[in-house]
Each structure stands twice: as structure tokens, then as C-alpha cells.
Amino acid sequence: ILDLSINGASWTTGVSGTALDFDGINDYVNTSLTQSLSSNAFSVFLWAKDIPNGNKYIISQAYIFSPFTSDWLLGNPNHGLWFNDEKIDGNNQLSDGNWHHIGFIFDGIEAKLYIDGAQHNSSIIPPEVGGIGPVVFMTRADLTTGFVSGTIDEIYIYNHVLNPIEIQNLYQQYAPTTPSTPSTPSGPTTGKPGINYEYNTTSIDIDEDNIYYLWDWDDGSDFIWLGPYSSGEICTRSHTWTVEGTYNVKVKAKDQIGLESNWSNPLTVEIIMKPPIADANGPYYGTTDDSVHF
Numbered sequence: 001i002l003d004l005s006i007n008g009a010s011w012t013t014g015v016s017g018t019a020l021d022f023d024g025i026n027d028y029v030n031t032s033l034t035q036s037l038s039s040n041a042f043s044v045f046l047w048a049k050d051i052p053n054g055n056k057y058i059i060s061q062a063y064i065f066s067p068f069t070s071d072w073l074l075g076n077p078n079h080g081l082w083f084n085d086e087k088i089d090g091n092n093q094l095s096d097g098n099w100h101h102i103g104f105i106f107d108g109i110e111a112k113l114y115i116d117g118a119q120h121n122s123s124i125i126p127p128e129v130g131g132i133g134p135v136v137f138m139t140r141a142d143l144t145t146g147f148v149s150g151t152i153d154e155i156y157i158y159n160h161v162l163n164p165i166e167i168q169n170l171y172q173q174y175a176p177t178t179p180s181t182p183s184t185p186s187g188p189t190t191g192k193p194g195i196n197y198e199y200n201t202t203s204i205d206i207d208e209d210n211i212y213y214l215w216d217w218d219d220g221s222d223f224i225w226l227g228p229y230s231s232g233e234i235c236t237r238s239h240t241w242t243v244e245g246t247y248n249v250k251v252k253a254k255d256q257i258g259l260e261s262n263w264s265n266p267l268t269v270e271i272i273m274k275p276p277i278a279d280a281n282g283p284y285y286g287t288t289d290d291s292v293h294f
């Protein structure tokens with residue numbers, strides 16, 4: 001457990017509970033962790049959101065203070081890893097408005113960057129490691145430059161190397177969820193050409209994202225994503241078939257970050273131009289002026 005000294009950062013909604021939000025002007029967090037992490041194996045992981053593109057001091061520790069050099073720095077280049085001038089480019093994965101899981105492992109020789117549970121780019125072998133001063137968040141370790149705006153949560157620093165399965169598990173704990181396969185469309189299963197019929201479906205997204213629906217009416221009509229709907233809300237859509245036939249109506253869902261469900265089971269709809277069925281039943285003869293019943 002680290003002692004955190006929070007300077008200006010405010011609390012906001014996180015991947016779990018609350019998270020720290022930084023203004024990029026003068027907000028930062030200082031920690032009680034001052035030992036030279038990099039003299040041994042260690043790992044650093046966190047969730048981050050809304051980090052502007054470019055080289056950023058998300059978490060770092062100094063190597064020397066005068067002139068200043070970082071020992072290790074997560075966030076540079078382009079949300080990547082900088083470790084005594086060896087670099088892994090992060091390709092600006094943290095700026096799209098969604099939460100991402102980012103971190104690195106160092107086994108005492110080699111360092112690897114992980115983004116959203118998977119290794120990102122090649123590993124590096126940093127020379128002459130040896131951190132001094134406290135580990136800091138969202139600024140350079142001199143606490144006077146390199147302030148970063150954005151939100152961070154669930155920050156873990158380990159004094160050992162996590163294996164790929166442990167890293168994947170850490171990511172899956174709060175990884176974004178895909179909406180469930182929508183329910184089989186419900187509505188009329190027979191009808192006539194030229195008449196409008198109404199169908200319903202719904203889907204659930206565990207992380208409560210807004211949901212968009214794509215209906216396939218099986219008649220070549222355009223596919224358009226409709227929404228947003230909240231998770232579990234009924235999506236009602238009407239359709240008119242112009243040609244007689246048997247149509248398999250199905251629907252799929254995606255959430256606001258673009259994760260797509262499978263297609264639903266189809267509802268089979270028969271569209272036919274039936275003649276009215278005469279089903280008269282009554283006497284075959286009658287008398288003039290008497291009424292007969294059918």
C-alpha cells in the first residue's frame with residue numbers, strides 16, 4: 001500500500017468506484033515509494049482515459065535530478081514506455097475517450113509494454129537503471145513540469161514480474177463488455193405486402209453502455225444502426241415488405257465503443273397476398289322472402 005499525496009486532482013467515476021482526474025495544469029500525485037524499483041524486477045499497471053496524444057508523464061521516477069533524467073517513465077513516447085533512453089512507442093492508445101489498461105513489466109533486464117491485456121510492440125533492454133526520488137503520477141518527478149490531463153484508476157505497482165495470464169486477468173477484471181446477442185425479434189409471423197409490421201428486440205450490456213441495433217429484414221433494404229438505447233431498453237422497429245416471400249428477420253447490437261454482438265436467432269415471416277378464405281356453411285336452398293343463415 002502506497003501513501004498518496006494528492007495535489008489538486010479531483011475524484012471522478014472510475015473503472016471501479018472512483019478515479020483521479022487531473023487538469024494538466026498543476027495537478028499531480030506524489031507517493032511514498034522512493035526505493036530504486038528498477039534495481040530488481042517490478043511491474044506497473046493502471047487504467048487510464050482521456051490522455052492527450054504525445055509524450056506524457058503518466059507514472060515515472062527520476063534517475064538523477066540535476067540535470068534531470070527519468071529512470072523509467074510510462075507514457076512516453078506516445079503513451080509508451082521510456083526506460084533509460086530505450087523506448088517502446090505506445091501509438092497514442094489512451095486518447096479515444098475510453099478506458100484502457102496500460103502498464104509494463106521489468107524482470108531486471110528486459111522491459112515489455114502491455115496495452116489492454118496484450119504485449120504492445122517489441123521489448124527493450126534498458127541500460128544503467130536505478131531510480132531515485134518518489135514515484136509520481138501525471139507529472140515529471142521534479143514536480144514542476146510535464147503535467148498531464150486525464151483520468152487514472154486502479155494503479156498497481158508490484159515488486160515482481162506479472163506473467164501474461166496475470167496481466168490478462170488484470171485487464172479482464174474491468175475490460176469493456178460486448179452487448180448480449182439480442183433477443184429473437186418478436187412480432188407478426190405472417191402478413192401481406194405493403195403493410196407495416198412492428199417488431200421488438202432487446203440486449204443487455206453489462207458495463208451499461210448505450211446500445212445501437214442493426215436490423216436485417218432479409219429483403220435487401222439498407223442496414224442502418226439505430227440508437228442509442230439504454231441497456232435492456234426495448235428497441236421497436238416497423239417494416240414493410242413490398243414483395244411476397246419468406247423472410248428471416250434478425251438483429252445485432254453494438255455498444256458505444258463499437259463492440260458488436262452476434263446476430264440474433266431469426267424470426268421467419270411469411271408475406272403472402274392471400275385471397276380471402278370463403279368458409280361459408282349453411283343451407284343449400286331456401287324460400288323466397290325467408291332469411292337463411294350461414
Ligand SMILES: [Ca+2]
Binds near residue numbers: 015018019
Ligand atoms: Ca477506483
Ligand SMILES: [Ca+2]
Binds near residue numbers: 025
Ligand atoms: Ca489544478
Ligand SMILES: [Ca+2]
Binds near residue numbers: 178206208209
Ligand atoms: Ca460495453
